[in-house]
Amino acid sequence: MKKVRNLQKLIPLLPLLLLAILFIFLPIISMVQKSFLSPETGAFTFNNYKTIFTDSVYQVATSNSLYLSFASTIIGLILSFFIAWAVNELGKNGQSRMLSMLNMVSNFAGLPLYFSFVVILGNTGIFVLALRAIGIQLSTVFRLYSIQGLLLMFIYFQLPLGSLMLVPAFQAVDSSWKEAAEILEASPFQFWTRIGIPVMLPSLLDTFALLFANAITAYATVLLLVTTSIPLLPVKITTMFTGEMTPQKEMGSALAIWMIIIMLAVICICNLLKKLTYKGGEQV
Amino acid sequence: MKRRKKLPYVIIILACIFLLIPFAATLVYSFTIGWTKLFPAGWTFKYWIQAFTEPTLWPAILRGVLISIPPILICNIVVILALYTSVVYYPKLEKYIQTICMIPNSLKGVTIAIPVLALYAGGVTFFSNRMVMLVCIYSISILPFVYQGIRNNLHGINVTRLLEAAEILGAGKLYAFIRIILPNMLAGILVSSLLALSTVFGDFAVIKIIAGNKYETIQMLLYNSRLIVLQYQCVIVIIMFTVTLVISQLVFKFQNRKR
Numbered sequence: 340m341k342k343v344r345n346l347q348k349l350i351p352l353l354p355l356l357l358l359a360i361l362f363i364f365l366p367i368i369s370m371v372q373k374s375f376l377s378p379e380t381g382a383f384t385f386n387n388y389k390t391i392f393t394d395s396v397y398q399v400a401t402s403n404s405l406y407l408s409f410a411s412t413i414i415g416l417i418l419s420f421f422i423a424w425a426v427n428e429l430g431k432n433g434q435s436r437m438l439s440m441l442n443m444v445s446n447f448a449g450l451p452l453y454f455s456f457v458v459i460l461g462n463t464g465i466f467v468l469a470l471r472a473i474g475i476q477l478s479t480v481f482r483l484y485s486i487q488g489l490l491l492m493f494i495y496f497q498l499p500l501g502s503l504m505l506v507p508a509f510q511a512v513d514s515s516w517k518e519a520a521e522i523l524e525a526s527p528f529q530f531w532t533r534i535g536i537p538v539m540l541p542s543l544l545d546t547f548a549l550l551f552a553n554a555i556t557a558y559a560t561v562l563l564l565v566t567t568s569i570p571l572l573p574v575k576i577t578t579m580f581t582g583e584m585t586p587q588k589e590m591g592s593a594l595a596i597w598m599i600i601i602m603l604a605v606i607c608i609c610n611l612l613k614k615l616t617y618k619g620g621e622q623v
Numbered sequence: 624m625k626r627r628k629k630l631p632y633v634i635i636i637l638a639c640i641f642l643l644i645p646f647a648a649t650l651v652y653s654f655t656i657g658w659t660k661l662f663p664a665g666w667t668f669k670y671w672i673q674a675f676t677e678p679t680l681w682p683a684i685l686r687g688v689l690i691s692i693p694p695i696l697i698c699n700i701v702v703i704l705a706l707y708t709s710v711v712y713y714p715k716l717e718k719y720i721q722t723i724c725m726i727p728n729s730l731k732g733v734t735i736a737i738p739v740l741a742l743y744a745g746g747v748t749f750f751s752n753r754m755v756m757l758v759c760i761y762s763i764s765i766l767p768f769v770y771q772g773i774r775n776n777l778h779g780i781n782v783t784r785l786l787e788a789a790e791i792l793g794a795g796k797l798y799a800f801i802r803i804i805l806p807n808m809l810a811g812i813l814v815s816s817l818l819a820l821s822t823v824f825g826d827f828a829v830i831k832i833i834a835g836n837k838y839e840t841i842q843m844l845l846y847n848s849r850l851i852v853l854q855y856q857c858v859i860v861i862i863m864f865t866v867t868l869v870i871s872q873l874v875f876k877f878q879n880r881k882r
Binding site for chain 1: 628630631632634635638639641642643644645646648649652658659660661697700701702704705707708709712713716720723724726727728729730731732733734735737738739740741742743750759760762763821825826827828831832835842845846849853856857860863864867868871875
């Protein structure tokens with residue numbers, strides 16, 4: 340009797356579980372299964388994955404996506420680190436003003452961001468034309484419709500997110516430690532490399548994982564910019580399911596699972612590093 | 624010493640310039656006739672008037688807001704039920720609930736919409752309906768926000784104590800939940816729901832993949848206007864941004880009131 344009552348108490352947990360099973364786990368499991376099926380015969384095969392590693396189209400999409408995600412995450416993280424540090428050095432008023440500005444800009448992503456960048460740096464962008472008017476051809480060094488253009492846009496949407504995540508981490512670095520280090524004649528550089536950054540490492544790794552996941556799945560920002568000239572995984576996958584051509588569900592599934600594996604691998608490595616470098620004390 | 628004090632301001636100013644230029648340029652450009660030289664050729668309100676007089680704008684904004692309401696309701700109910708049960712009866716389960724609720728932090732947009740589409744589209748089940756799919760995917764996408772809001776709230780009000788007090792005074796658990804716990808959580812629920820609203824409003828990937836042109840939110844409106852003049856797109860971008868700004872200001876206001 341008591342057992343039945345206990346089980347009854349678990350009923351309120353079911354809706355969440357059901358939602359997660361139906362719309363996270365089942366779809367992913369079915370996608371994994373589909374990725375091992377041959378498009379022609381429906382039999383079990385590794386060929387879809389083999390194609391990803393041998394067909395140049397998929398190789399280029401993978402390396403583009405990896406390059407953009409890693410580069411934008413690393414550059415974004417470094418710049419965010421300095422922005423968050425600077426925000427922390429400001430007075431209370433300046434701090435809250437900066438935080439609400441970062442918050443505001445963090446909403447500026449996806450399609451709106453794409454159109455804004457077309458306005459300033461597109462083929463007829465105002466910067467491009469203004470520079471041309473004074474005799475400088477920007478297109479010789481930078482074009483929006485290239486991988487560098489994409490990288491710039493990615494860094495743009497990583498910055499506010501990264502900074503917002505790192506500001507609390509800086510607050511956790513106790514100012515009395517800084518004083519103690521100064522008394523012991525440590526330079527600011529020594530303080531940050533020996534004490535500050537190690538203390539902040541868990542937050543830095545969390546931010547890295549989040550920014551990476553954000554970059555590799557970015558779809559709206561890149562959709563109109565790249566279409567065919569610069570293949571990227573999210574766009575490639577989507578066209579295999581929703582494009583005008585006949586859907587290639589098996590190949591698309593393999594590619595989607597491939598992207599998810601890359602993302603999960605990075606997140607797992609970050610978590611592992613976090614555990615390995617964790618030295619006790621309070622987690623920030 | 625003095626030099627060290629200056630550096631933060633230099634960084635902040637550079638960051639502000641970089642982050643605000645695209646936005647400022649979009650705003651200015653939306654008022655121009657054309658901009659092919661160093662300065663704009665002239666100024667006009669034409670595109671703003673065009674956007675606001677077209678019958679498509681308001682329904683598109685409304686659709687974006689409407690589609691977020693069922694997911695917000697579903698997600699809140701589902702998370703409150705699960706978290707409340709675990710806090711009161713099974714504190715050990717909270718860890719697992721957190722794990723589930725945090726999945727959409729990494730699996731989002733394309734990576735959640737494509738598997739769902741591949742599994743349910745073209746079938747004859749209830750989930751094959753595109754609107755049902757959309758609502759359920761959004762319910763998943765907003766899980767992290769809703770979870771965090773409700774968790775902070777439940778821990779903030781010390782549920783177990785409140786329940787004990789209510790029981791001593793003769794109230795049943797359900798009664799206590801509805802009359803005491805829930806009202807105490809409303810402010811927090813409101814904040815996380817507004818955050819969820821701005822996520823759904825800002826989504827393009829899911830709506831494009833699942834609904835295509837069948838449900839034109841303002842994001843789809845912007846996408847479909849990609850071949851019209853750039854000034855018109857700028858107007859739409861500014862309008863979208865203003866709506867998100869209003870939502871985040873509301874969040875800010877309610878958060879402060881709570882304190």
